[in-house]
Amino acid sequence: EAEVAQSPRYKITEKSQAVAFWCDPISGHATLYWYRQILGQGPELLVQFQDESVVDDSQLPKDRFSAERLKGVDSTLKIQPAELGDSAMYLCASSLTLAGDDNEQFFGPGTRLTVL
Amino acid sequence: KQEVTQIPAALSVPEGENLVLNCSFTDSAIYNLQWFRQDPGKGLTSLLLIQSSQREQTSGRLNASLDKSSGRSTLYIAASQPGDSATYLCAVRRGGSSNTGKLIFGQGTTLQVKP
Numbered sequence: 001e002a003e004v005a006q007s008p009r010y011k012i013t014e015k016s017q018a019v020a021f022w023c024d025p026i027s028g029h030a031t032l033y034w035y036r037q038i039l040g041q042g043p044e045l046l047v048q049f050q051d052e053s054v055v056d057d058s059q060l061p062k063d064r065f066s067a068e069r070l071k072g073v074d075s076t077l078k079i080q081p082a083e084l085g086d087s088a089m090y091l092c093a094s095s096l097t098l099a100g101d102d103n104e105q106f107f108g109p110g111t112r113l114t115v116l
Numbered sequence: 117k118q119e120v121t122q123i124p125a126a127l128s129v130p131e132g133e134n135l136v137l138n139c140s141f142t143d144s145a146i147y148n149l150q151w152f153r154q155d156p157g158k159g160l161t162s163l164l165l166i167q168s169s170q171r172e173q174t175s176g177r178l179n180a181s182l183d184k185s186s187g188r189s190t191l192y193i194a195a196s197q198p199g200d201s202a203t204y205l206c207a208v209r210r211g212g213s214s215n216t217g218k219l220i221f222g223q224g225t226t227l228q229v230k231p
Contacts, residue, residue, distance in 0.1 A: 004159075031217060042120070042205055042221030043160070056216055091159060095217060103209070103217045104150075107160040 025094030
C-alpha cells in the first residue's frame with residue numbers, strides 16, 4: 001500500500017542550528033501539506049503546495065522557516081536557526097488533488113524534533 | 117475563524133464499555149469532517165470521513181455522526197478494547213471559497229481502555 005514517507009523520524013539539535021526534514025508523498029499526489037503538532041495539541045498547517053506552487057503559507061514563520069517542492073514531488077522543510085519553541089512533531093500529508101472528493105489527506109509517520 | 121474543540125481531553129474506561137467522543141466546530145460551513153487516530157509518537161491514521169451532506173459513517177465498531185447545523189460530531193466506539201487506546205483527533209475542512217483542502221484540528225481526546 002502506498003504511503004507518505006518522512007525522514008528523519010527523530011532529530012535532536014541545539015538551538016541556533018539548522019535542521020531539515022524531508023517528505024515523499026504518495027505517487028501521483030499533487031497536493032502536499034506540512035503540519036506542526038506541539039505536544040498535547042492538534043496539528044496546525046504550516047504550508048501547503050499544489051504541485052510546486054505554494055497555496056497557503058500564512059502560518060509559516062518565514063523569518064526562520066522555509067519550504068520547497070522544486071519538482072512538484074518530494075518536499076523539504078527547513079528551520080534556521082532552530083529555537084526551543086520549535087520542538088514538536090512535524091507531519092507531512094498528501095492528497096490526490098486540491099479540492100473535491102479526492103482531497104482526502106494521508107499522513108506520514110512524522111519527524112519528532114527536539115531542540116536543546 | 118473556524119475553531120474545533122474536543123471534549124473530554126482525556127478518558128479512561130474499562131474494557132468492553134461503549135463510549136462517545138465529542139467534537140464541536142464554530143463555523144457550520146464545512147466541506148467535510150474527519151476523525152483520526154494517533155498512537156503515541158506516530159502519525160495520523162484516518163478512521164472515518166463524513167461529507168457535509170451526510171449524517172453518519174460507520175466502520176466496524178466505529179460510528180461517526182455529523183450535525184452540521186449545530187456544529188457537532190460524535191465518534192461512538194462500541195465494545196472498547198485495550199487496543200483502542202490512543203489519541204483521537206477531529207478535523208474539519210472548510211467549505212465554499214475557503215476550501216483549500218486545509219484541515220483544522222481539535223486538540224484531541226486521549227483514550228485509555230483498561231483490561
